[in-house]
Amino acid sequence: xxxxxxxxxxxxxxxxxxxxxxxxxxxxxxxxxxxxxxxxxxxxxxxxxxxxxxxxxxxxxxxxxxxxxxxxxxxxxxxxxxxxxxxxxxxxxxxxxxxxxxxxxxxxxxxxxxxxxxxxxxxxxxxxxxxxxxxxxxxxxxxxxxxxxxxxxxxxxxxxxxxxxxxxxxxxxxxxxxxxxxxxxxxxxxxxxxxxxxxxxxxxxxxxxxxxxxxxxxxxxxxxxxxxxxxxxxxxxxxxxxxxxxxxxxxx
Amino acid sequence: xxxxxxxxxxxxxxxxxxxxxxxxxxxxxxxxxxxxxxxxxxxxxxxxxxxxxxxxxxxxxxxxxxxxxxxxxxxxxxxxxxxxxxxxxxxxxxxxxxxxxxxxxxxxxxxxxxxxxxxxxxxxxxxxxxxxxxxxxxxxxxxxxxxxxxxxxxxxxxxxxxxxxxxxxxxxxxxxxxxxxxxxxxxxxxxxxxxxxxxxxxxxxxxxxxxxxxxxxxxxxxxxxxxxxxxxxxxxxxxxxxxxxxxxxxxxxxx
Numbered sequence: 001x002x003x004x005x006x007x008x009x010x011x012x013x014x015x016x017x018x019x020x021x022x023x024x025x026x027x028x029x030x031x032x033x034x035x036x037x038x039x040x041x042x043x044x045x046x047x048x049x050x051x052x053x054x055x056x057x058x059x060x061x062x063x064x065x066x067x068x069x070x071x072x073x074x075x076x077x078x079x080x081x082x083x084x085x086x087x088x089x090x091x092x093x094x095x096x097x098x099x100x101x102x103x104x105x106x107x108x109x110x111x112x113x114x115x116x117x118x119x120x121x122x123x124x125x126x127x128x129x130x131x132x133x134x135x136x137x138x139x140x141x142x143x144x145x146x147x148x149x150x151x152x153x154x155x156x157x158x159x160x161x162x163x164x165x166x167x168x169x170x171x172x173x174x175x176x177x178x179x180x181x182x183x184x185x186x187x188x189x190x191x192x193x194x195x196x197x198x199x200x201x202x203x204x205x206x207x208x209x210x211x212x213x214x215x216x217x218x219x220x221x222x223x224x225x226x227x228x229x230x231x232x233x234x235x236x237x238x239x240x241x242x243x244x245x246x247x248x249x250x251x252x
Numbered sequence: 253x254x255x256x257x258x259x260x261x262x263x264x265x266x267x268x269x270x271x272x273x274x275x276x277x278x279x280x281x282x283x284x285x286x287x288x289x290x291x292x293x294x295x296x297x298x299x300x301x302x303x304x305x306x307x308x309x310x311x312x313x314x315x316x317x318x319x320x321x322x323x324x325x326x327x328x329x330x331x332x333x334x335x336x337x338x339x340x341x342x343x344x345x346x347x348x349x350x351x352x353x354x355x356x357x358x359x360x361x362x363x364x365x366x367x368x369x370x371x372x373x374x375x376x377x378x379x380x381x382x383x384x385x386x387x388x389x390x391x392x393x394x395x396x397x398x399x400x401x402x403x404x405x406x407x408x409x410x411x412x413x414x415x416x417x418x419x420x421x422x423x424x425x426x427x428x429x430x431x432x433x434x435x436x437x438x439x440x441x442x443x444x445x446x447x448x449x450x451x452x453x454x455x456x457x458x459x460x461x462x463x464x465x466x467x468x469x470x471x472x473x474x475x476x477x478x479x480x481x482x483x484x485x486x487x488x489x490x491x492x493x494x495x496x497x498x499x500x501x502x503x504x505x506x507x
Contacts, residue, residue: 131350131352132354134317134348134350135348135350135355136356136368138317138343138347138348139368140341140344140345140368141340149367153356154356154357154358
């Protein structure tokens with residue numbers, strides 16, 4: 001009985017081992033996790049805005065490929081996409097980042113996130129009241145000017161909370177780049193934990209990594225929730241419109 | 253509330269609008285049927301009728317927010333419905349005021365007005381701001397430049413919307429039930445601005461339920477029902493001696 005408990009403890013909570021791996025995990029892993037998340041999100045935002053604009057296009061030839069992009073990347077297991085892009089591009093001779101796995105990792109996750117962010121942006125842009133678009137057009141602003149000066153600023157503000165929520169998912173998603181094989185200095189939190197766990201035949205480093213993830217994601221989640229609540233209380237009607245758009249997307 | 257500070261800056265030049273056999277269908281529903289109507293320049297034309305009669309649709313055909321299914325719309329001698337015409341340039345000549353104000357929510361009153369002045373009229377920032385201030389003052393909102401729509405009452409928002417349209421120095425102003433969404437005590441201020449504007453010789457097409465305004469400000473009143481132009485007359489005849497039974501029924505219902 002006591003032996004069993006001890007084994008459980010050593011498997012998950014070997015404090016010596018945790019103390020040993022924690023410095024690298026924070027210094028190298030945490031930094032890389034956050035950097036990857038930021039790079040991937042930056043790619044995701046750019047891809048997301050472009051695809052969202054495409055999804056809202058009146059031209060089928062533009063709308064269709066954008067819709068396919070979103071459906072494809074949201075429909076595939078993330079691990080598969082990360083492999084295909086992260087491993088596949090260099091293998092296929094498409095090497096914009098040379099031999100740096102890091103770049104391909106950020107690109108793979110960024111393209112993936114772009115598909116999710118496209119839907120967030122689309123819902124945000126669609127939540128902009130038709131009347132505002134009509135007002136802009138009636139003043140003589142062109143379609144593109146209306147998007148740029150009226151739809152994007154208004155819709156963009158409304159998507160900030162869900163976008164931050166998506167950023168939390170990206171932070172967790174960076175763990176997938178472990179698969180691509182990173183050099184020692186490029187490893188993010190999960191990779192460092194996993195390597196240490198294999199080496200010492202104990203899962204304790206993974207528990208430590210988990211706690212670090214939680215230390216970032218849980219406060220951010222609560223912050224986003226509070227932010228959304230404040231927006232909702234402030235601007236009931238607009239958020240209701242957006243909720244409807246998001247609900248429509250979820251069911252449709 | 254509606255002090256006219258700088259009438260000079262608001263001197264207006266009206267232009268006529270012609271609806272030439274205009275029809276409009278949404279799917280199989282015909283909302284406008286063969287409308288022929290002359291809107292004289294420099295005058296106010298009120299369009300009245302029951303809801304769903306096609307009033308707003310007719311108005312929105314003027315700047316092609318709705319595309320007529322058949323017929324032509326002319327602004328002066330420019331054909332609005334010409335498919336190859338630069339519709340943005342034509343729209344910039346036509347001011348429009350909406351029922352729900354439709355101000356840009358994250359822009360201040362001033363920015364709401366300067367946006368199109370800078371982008372469409374290509375004014376410099378300074379010129380745009382100056383003109384916007386003048387027009388805000390002319391609708392009694394001097395000092396409200398930096399308020400956002402959310403910090404303004406409905407009546408104030410609608411007056412900013414009017415200033416936004418007027419700052420473009422349009423040839424025609426369209427009002428789509430501009431007072432319908434306002435609390436009763438705020439209607440007066442907006443109507444008095446519209447009345448002043450009519451007095452200055454702006455061409456106005458006003459879709460409204462305000463019969464008193466129509467009676468006092470319009471030079472002609474048009475009655476639409478089920479997408480058809482039923483009757484057109486000057487206010488005296490319109491209210492005093494209506495001809496069609498449908499208009500008689502409508503007038504007795506609203507008065």
